[in-house]
Amino acid sequence: MLKSSEHSDTKPFESLGYPVRADETRSAAVCRNENGEERVVIAARGYLLIVDPDNGSCRQLPFPDLCREYPFAAMSTRSGLFCTGAGMCLYVLDPFKSEYIARFEAPSGEEHAGFAFAEDERGTVYATTYPGSYLLGMDAAMQECRVIARLDSDRTYAMTLAAGSDGWIYAGLGTSSPAVAAVHADSGEVKTITVNGNAAPGSAQVHRGQDGRVYARIPNSSHPSAAAAENWYIIEDGQERPIPEASVSPSLYRGEGYRKVHQDLRNGRSLLSWELSEMRISIQHADGTRSEIPLHHEGNAAELSPIFAGPDGNLYGTSNHPLHFYRFEPGRRRIMNFGPDMIQKGGGGNIAAYASQGSKIIGAAYAGGLIHVIDTSRDWEGVRQPASPGTDMVSPGLRNPRLIYADNRVHRPRCAVSLNDGIHVLYGGFPGYGAVGGGLGIVNVEEESVTMLGHEQVIPEQSTVSLTVLPRWGVIGGTSIETPGGGQTSAKEAVLYAWDWASRSVTGTWVPIAGAREISGLCSGQGGDVYGITSDSILFRFDVKQGKVVSLYDLSPWGSVVRNGMMESSRNGMPIVIGLLSRTLFMITAGSDEPVRIAALPEPATCGLARIGNDIYYGAGAELWRFHWKKEV
Numbered sequence: 362m363l364k365s366s367e368h369s370d371t372k373p374f375e376s377l378g379y380p381v382r383a384d385e386t387r388s389a390a391v392c393r394n395e396n397g398e399e400r401v402v403i404a405a406r407g408y409l410l411i412v413d414p415d416n417g418s419c420r421q422l423p424f425p426d427l428c429r430e431y432p433f434a435a436m437s438t439r440s441g442l443f444c445t446g447a448g449m450c451l452y453v454l455d456p457f458k459s460e461y462i463a464r465f466e467a468p469s470g471e472e473h474a475g476f477a478f479a480e481d482e483r484g485t486v487y488a489t490t491y492p493g494s495y496l497l498g499m500d501a502a503m504q505e506c507r508v509i510a511r512l513d514s515d516r517t518y519a520m521t522l523a524a525g526s527d528g529w530i531y532a533g534l535g536t537s538s539p540a541v542a543a544v545h546a547d548s549g550e551v552k553t554i555t556v557n558g559n560a561a562p563g564s565a566q567v568h569r570g571q572d573g574r575v576y577a578r579i580p581n582s583s584h585p586s587a588a589a590a591e592n593w594y595i596i597e598d599g600q601e602r603p604i605p606e607a608s609v610s611p612s613l614y615r616g617e618g619y620r621k622v623h624q625d626l627r628n629g630r631s632l633l634s635w636e637l638s639e640m641r642i643s644i645q646h647a648d649g650t651r652s653e654i655p656l657h658h659e660g661n662a663a664e665l666s667p668i669f670a671g672p673d674g675n676l677y678g679t680s681n682h683p684l685h686f687y688r689f690e691p692g693r694r695r696i697m698n699f700g701p702d703m704i705q706k707g708g709g710g711n712i713a714a715y716a717s718q719g720s721k722i723i724g725a726a727y728a729g730g731l732i733h734v735i736d737t738s739r740d741w742e743g744v745r746q747p748a749s750p751g752t753d754m755v756s757p758g759l760r761n762p763r764l765i766y767a768d769n770r771v772h773r774p775r776c777a778v779s780l781n782d783g784i785h786v787l788y789g790g791f792p793g794y795g796a797v798g799g800g801l802g803i804v805n806v807e808e809e810s811v812t813m814l815g816h817e818q819v820i821p822e823q824s825t826v827s828l829t830v831l832p833r834w835g836v837i838g839g840t841s842i843e844t845p846g847g848g849q850t851s852a853k854e855a856v857l858y859a860w861d862w863a864s865r866s867v868t869g870t871w872v873p874i875a876g877a878r879e880i881s882g883l884c885s886g887q888g889g890d891v892y893g894i895t896s897d898s899i900l901f902r903f904d905v906k907q908g909k910v911v912s913l914y915d916l917s918p919w920g921s922v923v924r925n926g927m928m929e930s931s932r933n934g935m936p937i938v939i940g941l942l943s944r945t946l947f948m949i950t951a952g953s954d955e956p957v958r959i960a961a962l963p964e965p966a967t968c969g970l971a972r973i974g975n976d977i978y979y980g981a982g983a984e985l986w987r988f989h990w991k992k993e994v
Contacts, residue, residue: 374963377985379662380687380696381680384637385709388434390623391632392456394441399626400456401642402443403635404432406682409443410658411456412642414626419657424452425461431682434520436478436486436623442501444486446475451488453501465499465506477522479530479569481546487530489519492847496530496544510549512542517847518794520618523569523576527598531575535564536795536847541577543599552599556581556592562795562848567596570610577601619709638683638701662983667925669715670971671722673737676978678985679704681711684726686762689985691973696985703741705764706731713924716777716786718806724762725774725788725802732766732788732802734809766811769793770800773845775924778828778836780862787836789825792816794846799824801838801860819860819867822852827883829891829929834905835868836860837891839880855880857893857903873903873910882927884938887952892938896922900940902954912954919958920944923979926969941969941979946988960988 389403401412407429411420430448437443442462443454451474453463467474473491480486487509488497494513499506512519512532519542521533532542538561541554556579563580570576577594579601593609594601614621625631629647636642642654663680671677676689684707686699701707704726712724712733720738725731739761774790786804798816805811819825820840827839837859842852855877859869873880879896886892889906898917901910920943930939936951939959943966946959964981971978977988 373960373989373991375987375989376964377689377987378696379983380665380678380689380985381663381685381698381983382660383663383680383683383685383701384660385431385663385682386635386637387432387619388445388621388623389632389635390435390437390443391626392437392441392443393624393627394457397627398441398457400441400443401626401632401635402435402437402454402456403637404435404445404447405637406431406447406661408658409445409452409454410637410656411454411459412654412656414630414642414644414654417654420459421658422454422459422461424450425464426450430473431619433473433476433619434478434621435475436480438480438486439484444475444478444488446473446488448472449474451475451497451499451506453486453499463499463501463504465497467497468493468495468508471495476518476520477532479522479524481524481528481530482526485546487522487524487546489522489532491519492517494519494532494534494542496532496542498546509546510544510551512544512551513540513553515849516540518564520564521566521568523567525569525575525597526573529575529596529599531567531577531596533565533567533577536562537849538795539563539565539580541565541567541579541596541601543596545599550599554594554596554601555579562793562846564794568612568614571613572610574610576604576609576612664983665968665980665985666711666713667715667968668971668978668980668985669717669722669724670973670978671735671737672717672720674973675737676971676973677715677722677724677735678980679707679712679724679726680983682709684708684710684712686712689978691976699741704733704762705760706767714774714777714788714790716779716788718779718783718786721806723777723786723788723804723806725771725777725790727773727790729793730766730768730771730774730790730802731764732804732811733762733764734806735762765809766802766804768800768802768811768813769796770813770815771802772796773799775824775826775841776828778830780836781830781832782862787828789828789838791824791826791841791843791845792848795848796846797844797848797850798822799826801825803865814865818865820856820858820870822850823856827880827893829883829885831885831889831891831905834859834889835862837883837885837905839883839893841879841881841896843879854878855895857883857891859905869905869908871903871908873901874899874913881922882925882940884927884929886938886949887936890952892927892949894922894927894940898922898942900949900956914954914956916940916942916945916947916956919947920962920965923966923970924968926966928970928972930972939970939972939977941966943967946977946979959990962986
């Protein structure tokens with residue numbers, strides 16, 4: 362039976378509000394009807410924004426089922442309809458009537474619908490799904506959507522799609538290795554097109570050119586020095602033929618990744634940008650002049666990432682999609698949102714893990730494994746003043762925060778810890794798309810330099826997602842066998858490992874919970890004890906000296922794990938571990954076994970966890986919350 366302490370109601374809790382109100386700019390499309398009227402439609406988390414480019418009017422429409430997921434792609438049809446997807450659903454909008462005319466669900470088990478779109482000569486619209494890589498065909502007029510084929514059983518990302526005039530549909534696949542899936546629209550026959558010997562991570566890309574033909578680019582890892590022109594193909598009747606890059610007809614899409622626009626405005630006008638956070642659309646006209654249309658919409662509050670109590674007594678954090686950097690000042694009860702430009706190359710990412718040495722905070726950010734130094738002893742004035750027009754850089758002596766390193770071997774950071782030498786910070790996480798096994802980064806905070814160890818030097822084919830330090834036993838790491846970037850691993854279960862600073866090597870490994878896929882959190886206890894929690898909310902105490910688990914608790918009745926949900930602290934002069942699950946705040950007195958619930962949460966937590974004085978902070982979606990713990994006796 363799990364125990365509760367004296368706090369069982371919500372009175373000690375206080376919402377501090379929404380630190381960031383902003384939407385990430387993602388996909389858009391220009392829709393044109395038979396009368397030549399045009400609308401720009403922008404897909405955002407939870408809604409579509411319809412803009413008339415001629416008079417500047419805006420109309421915001423929430424998704425019909427109030428879905429709050431992010432869209433990944435969008436397309437306009439020949440008849441002027443707008444297609445996108447969010448979560449498990451596909452949506453078709455008539456932007457001229459401001460009405461949704463169809464909604465379809467992806468096959469059971471899929472997480473996202475609408476990773477890419479295409480339309481064939483008959484007006485059938487095709488879309489891809491994740492992670493099953495299904496090709497769906499939909500007819501909005503007939504209210505029909507069916508599975509055409511499964512594109513691949515291993516390659517989970519189908520991010521580009523093109524319909525040929527030959528009756529075939531082509532999808533660019535990745536990320537464990539690049540390939541093109543060719544699907545005959547009527548028979549459902551699937552052919553896989555690859556480059557001989559190419560087994561490295563990556564993605565193929567396809568597009569329908571402005572000439573109506575289908576083109577593909579397939580990376581060739583067997584010839585890494587080959588010119589890009591050798592990787593281009595024209596595909597017809599399910600067969601590829603190499604062509605020089607100069608022969609490739611441009612796509613009707615512009616942009617990269619999830620940030621693309623389909624088609625351009627008439628009369629030679631180009632949509633340069635569609636910025637929801639900056640509330641404007643920028644258009645370039647045929648004569649080279651530019652104009653802007655202000656956007657009017659309610660927008661959203663952005664969800665929060667893990668938070669950190671800085672050495673200056675303030676709370677720091679970022680939002681997800683887009684990344685805005687903020688600070689909460691407890692003494693002034695003030696939230697300062699420093700916007701999207703404070704963190705270099707922030708974009709649609711987030712700072713996911715923090716540790717500090719002295720006055721400097723080290724923040725490890727997605728996407729791309731970016732390492733930022735945040736010096737809390739220095740002024741941040743002038744940070745937005747560029748050294749030259751069109752750059753994001755200032756003099757290294759002025760920039761604060763500043764980017765010091767990037768490495769895809771920890772593309773998705775998950776954990777960081779300060780070493781006892783007062784100089785170094787370790788961090789870990791998942792690798793880039795298609796790769797298996799994340800690295801372990803070593804930051805020298807004094808020199809602001811980074812050394813990266815590959816997963817082969819730590820735990821092969823696994824990623825370090827939790828870290829703690831034991832005074833006598835050195836660094837203890839917890840791993841995950843998950844591959845969120847689409848890689849394929851042979852690892853079967855997560856491990857604990859001991860890592861020696863002097864030799865920079867692993868000195869011991871254990872499997873604390875058989876079959877566990879991830880050890881999501883770690884904290885040191887007393888002596889050789891480590892407390893850990895798995896992604897299934899199984900809490901355990903592990904005795905490093907004995908090399909075995911000495912206690913085990915299933916905390917799933919208290920909720921699911923959240924990022925950065927465990928921390929070392931103290932209470933009444935005793936060392937404790939504070940834990941956060943989606944529905945519960947709990948504690949463990951170091952040296953004991955049994956977790957005690959401090960309080961049930963008024964709103965589900967999505968990220969943690971920081972303590973300043975007697976206040977414990979966490980995030981619940983886009984909202985920052987504080988729990989005031991009664992004074993220690």
